[in-house]
Amino acid sequence: MIRRLLLGAAVSIVLFTVGVAGLGWKPYVVMSESMAPAMHAGDLVFVDPNAQSVAQYEIVTYDGPPGPITQRVVSQRPDGALTLKGDANPPADSPTVDRHRVVGPVRLILPHAGWPVMQVRTHPVKIALGALLLALLVPGRRIFGLLLLGGLVAAVAMVPTTG
Template sequence: MQSKSDSGWAVWLRRVAGAGLAVVALVLAWSHGMLYVEGGSMRPALYPGDLIVYTRVAAEPQQGDLTVFAHDGDLVVHRVVGVEPDGSLRMRGDANAAADVEPVDRNDVRGVVVAVVPAGRVACSLVSAAE
């Protein structure tokens, strides 16, 4: 006897859902990026091991935004703490006492953080609880 999950309708529905998810994944891959946090300069907002999602499209960082930017061949996430008269951005890691020495040119901005998966924070909490 054929199960309900093997009926033509269910198979068709699974295929349509799978195709829809594939399209959503492609759009998100084009419009968003993901980064794994490695350093501790953004504690307590971000922990090493956290995963961030950032928008690549129409990224116009404002003061206070967590912003992804290119610096010496790497991608860095710091908070915008000011805008210079020439339009460049003054950045600072939350755990740092002072702003970064060099402002960031807007052309070096790759996106603005829109979501954080706190995997690193959870790991740190578990390790602390075990000690």
């Protein structure tokens, strides 16, 4: 029963991921509360890098100095530069963002779906030790379990994050 449930969940995740990848959307995990209440730390967002334009009040992800940042468009200048603001931040960001730095608008938000990525990024040693302990305690096929858990942790760690 539990194996069927886990297999069904795994197949659903793979089919969903393949479907979203077919659209060309990029996944990002939100790591801060700067966009609360629209999105929270641990949410998984999908960004459309093929979008031709962005609208005022739309949420976008752009390449910032520390890495990808997700914020709301407050205004757009005639030259295409955007003024952005985090929903939880009182003032808008002072420097504008050139349109060529925008990855794209956020098309889908999955609440809490990025939680495993947050845990791997913030507590990598605890996660690795927990995975190792779990693989050693589960009887049979320990090598396979270790490889599977190691691959899962590595795959989760490779999902990009946004502030």
